[in-house]
Amino acid sequence: MKTPFHSLRWRIQAWYAALLFLVVVGFCATAYQLARVHQFRRADRELFRMERVFIRSLVREFEAASGQDAHRVFAPQELLERLRRGGAGVPAELAATFASRQAGYFYFAFCDRDGRVLLQSANFPEEADLPAPREVAEPWEDVRTVGTRRESVRIFPEGLVAVFGMDLSADVEELTRFAWSLSGIAACVLAAALAGGWWLAGRALRPIREISRTAVRIADGQLEERINLAGRHSELTELARVLDDTFARLHAAFEQQRRFTADASHELRTPITILLSETQRMLKRPRSAEEYRAAIETCHEAALRMRRLVEALLELAWQESGGATRRTVCDLAAVAAEAITTLRGMAAERNVTIAAKLEGASLRGDPASLGILVANLLRNAIEHSPSGGRVEVACGADGSAVWLQVRDHGPGIAPEDRPHLFERFYRSDRARSGGGGNVGLGLAIAQTIARNHGGGLEVESEPGRGAVFTFRVSCWDEHGGAEPV
Amino acid sequence: MRILVIEDDPVLNRSLAATLRDEGYAVDVAFDGEEGLARALEGVYDAIVLDVMLPRLDGWAVLEGLRPACPVPVLMLTARTAIPDRVRGLDAGADDYLTKPFDSEELLARLRALIRRGSGGAGAVIEIGGLAIDTAARRVTVDGAEIKLTGREYRLLEYLALHRGEVVSRARLYDHLYDENDDTLSNVLDVHVSNLRRKLGCDLIMTRRGHGYIIP
Numbered sequence: 001m002k003t004p005f006h007s008l009r010w011r012i013q014a015w016y017a018a019l020l021f022l023v024v025v026g027f028c029a030t031a032y033q034l035a036r037v038h039q040f041r042r043a044d045r046e047l048f049r050m051e052r053v054f055i056r057s058l059v060r061e062f063e064a065a066s067g068q069d070a071h072r073v074f075a076p077q078e079l080l081e082r083l084r085r086g087g088a089g090v091p092a093e094l095a096a097t098f099a100s101r102q103a104g105y106f107y108f109a110f111c112d113r114d115g116r117v118l119l120q121s122a123n124f125p126e127e128a129d130l131p132a133p134r135e136v137a138e139p140w141e142d143v144r145t146v147g148t149r150r151e152s153v154r155i156f157p158e159g160l161v162a163v164f165g166m167d168l169s170a171d172v173e174e175l176t177r178f179a180w181s182l183s184g185i186a187a188c189v190l191a192a193a194l195a196g197g198w199w200l201a202g203r204a205l206r207p208i209r210e211i212s213r214t215a216v217r218i219a220d221g222q223l224e225e226r227i228n229l230a231g232r233h234s235e236l237t238e239l240a241r242v243l244d245d246t247f248a249r250l251h252a253a254f255e256q257q258r259r260f261t262a263d264a265s266h267e268l269r270t271p272i273t274i275l276l277s278e279t280q281r282m283l284k285r286p287r288s289a290e291e292y293r294a295a296i297e298t299c300h301e302a303a304l305r306m307r308r309l310v311e312a313l314l315e316l317a318w319q320e321s322g323g324a325t326r327r328t329v330c331d332l333a334a335v336a337a338e339a340i341t342t343l344r345g346m347a348a349e350r351n352v353t354i355a356a357k358l359e360g361a362s363l364r365g366d367p368a369s370l371g372i373l374v375a376n377l378l379r380n381a382i383e384h385s386p387s388g389g390r391v392e393v394a395c396g397a398d399g400s401a402v403w404l405q406v407r408d409h410g411p412g413i414a415p416e417d418r419p420h421l422f423e424r425f426y427r428s429d430r431a432r433s434g435g436g437g438n439v440g441l442g443l444a445i446a447q448t449i450a451r452n453h454g455g456g457l458e459v460e461s462e463p464g465r466g467a468v469f470t471f472r473v474s475c476w477d478e479h480g481g482a483e484p485v
Numbered sequence: 486m487r488i489l490v491i492e493d494d495p496v497l498n499r500s501l502a503a504t505l506r507d508e509g510y511a512v513d514v515a516f517d518g519e520e521g522l523a524r525a526l527e528g529v530y531d532a533i534v535l536d537v538m539l540p541r542l543d544g545w546a547v548l549e550g551l552r553p554a555c556p557v558p559v560l561m562l563t564a565r566t567a568i569p570d571r572v573r574g575l576d577a578g579a580d581d582y583l584t585k586p587f588d589s590e591e592l593l594a595r596l597r598a599l600i601r602r603g604s605g606g607a608g609a610v611i612e613i614g615g616l617a618i619d620t621a622a623r624r625v626t627v628d629g630a631e632i633k634l635t636g637r638e639y640r641l642l643e644y645l646a647l648h649r650g651e652v653v654s655r656a657r658l659y660d661h662l663y664d665e666n667d668d669t670l671s672n673v674l675d676v677h678v679s680n681l682r683r684k685l686g687c688d689l690i691m692t693r694r695g696h697g698y699i700i701p
Binding site: 266267269270272273274275276277278280281284285298301302 | 494496497499500501503504507564565584585586587588589590
């Protein structure tokens with residue numbers, strides 16, 4: 001079953017969203033925390049300032065009452081004594097400050113070790129509690145947050161407990177607003193980034209859809225389809241190029257297979273028709289022995305023709321798939337001499353002489369394939385020579401290349417036939433030798449062998465003046481094919 | 486019935502011609518398109534067997550040269566099975582189409598059908614009164630009793646029967662019943678006509694002096 005999470009786009013998007021969410025949340029939390037700490041520090045400074053102002057003003061009042069020096073350092077013990085003595089109140093100039101409960105108000109309370117309240121401001125919040133009394137060896141102080149209030153608590157070894165507080169509801173409200181706006185911004189950023197990411201992922205993956213659509217079309221049999229991704233050089237265009245290359249090679253292989261089958265069936269049709277026609281004719285009624293003999297000879301000829309055809313087709317298919325890959329050092333002169341020996345009988349039958357001028361021409365190659373190449377050229381030359389004609393074979397090496405040449409003095413090749421000469425089943429005169437050796441594949445095979453050896457086969461001819469076929473292999477062969485030694 | 490075989494493969498050409506001759510047809514052969522077209526235009530053939538792949542002039546070009554002037558039935562032979570090829574052949578004026586390799590019997594049956602259609606008939610059996618000519622089996626019966634005829638007698642009877650009601654000249658009979666290899670001395674028409682009259686009755690084949698023969 002296909003769920004969204006099988007989709008690459010969805011998975012990329014999910015990972016991207018998770019990472020982005022962590023980053024944004026982390027950033028916002030840090031920002032909020034920093035703002036909060038900053039706010040509290042400011043509040044603490046304010047609180048301490050007010051504390052100092054209050055203490056100073058309280059002490060000044062005590063001094064005024066006792067007529068002592070107002071700048072003397074005031075010990076907690078003394079303050080405790082005074083407060084115990086009672087009668088102390090909130091200094092007049094600060095009375096207003098410690099009466100109201102407007103947002104941001106200050107409050108205070110003093111008590112002794114027993115928890116008895118010595119003095120507290122009128123606006124001391126009902127819900128605020130005083131710290132539990134305890135013994136301390138040296139002055140102990142703490143700043144704490146209680147609800148929306150910030151309190152500084154001091155406990156002195158002498159038994160005095162002082163609580164100064166400040167209302168933070170305004171700051172807390174501001175922080176909450178800040179948190180909301182942070183969240184809002186974060187949500188917007190997240191949404192925009194996700195939308196962008198979705199779009200980007202889709203855009204980046206679009207070539208993959210294109211590739212898969214093309215692959216499906218190719219699988220459906222449209223082998224000539226290619227992806228041909230346009231656009232800038234990226235990993236995907238590279239992939240598309242590699243796939244296109246693969247498709248092209250597969251297509252070529254299929255095409256070769258298809259052509260082989262088509263050629264074989266096409267060329268086999270005529271001899272099979274002959275077999276059918278002759279055998280049916282013979283079976284229809286009794287015949288004389290001579291008639292049977294003639295028919296069987298015809299059938300035999302047709303069978304031989306099919307065999308030659310199939311052998312030539314298999315040879316061509318074998319050579320087109322690369323042929324023998326093992327390369328040995330061989331001498332083209334020796335290969336040619338052997339081919340001449342084999343074909344002397346055929347030449348004599350047609351009253352054609354073969355003149356050879358073979359010089360050493362060593363190269364790396366497959367001697368069997370090269371033998372077929374030379375034999376095919378030679379057979380072709382003999383077939384196209386008039387009776388009493390002469391076929392010349394020469395080979396040699398010149399500096400950068402080795403070459404082999406087969407020349408006949410037959411009718412030559414018309415210019416319009418020359419481009420098609422090496423095509424399979426192309427017969428220049430379209431006339432068939434009808435059971436003769438020519439199945440129209442010899443030159444195609446020779447050309448394929450020449451190319452397998454990193455060389456080429458060329459033809460020069462003028463109508464009426466014979467033809468010259470030249471096989472040439474260059475010394476510097478980068479394909480690791482044939483090379484002179 | 487005289488048939489022209491245009492096929493470039495000499496062995497197949499020979500075999501096809503022999504098959505057709507065995508069936509009693511007069512057969513001429515041509516090995517390339519030009520020769521074939523020139524012979525076909527002589528107008529003496531009752532059907533043409535035409536290969537598509539021919540040297541010098543291919544089968545389609547031969548058809549183009551024939552049509553529309555020459556209405557002779559043409560059976561095309563091809564090694565190609567592709568439907569567009571068949572359509573092209575039929576559109577170019579071929580009357581029938583056979584793909585190699587084909588069965589000889591099918592070729593013969595299609596040729597018989599083409600020849601019958603060319604003469605206006607449709608069935609394989611031609612009936613004239615009590616006389617029945619089975620063109621597929623090459624058998625002749627009179628009131629159900631089989632009459633033995635020689636190949637030449639049968640050809641003559643079949644041709645006249647297919648062109649029933651027409652006066653067929655002696656020259657036309659020579660053209661259509663004998664190919665170029667036949668020795669004309671042994672083909673004295675009168676002898677065959679009198680043999681047919683002896684076997685089938687005098688009133689079947691009439692002689693129109695100075696014109697020819699007719700089965701009325």
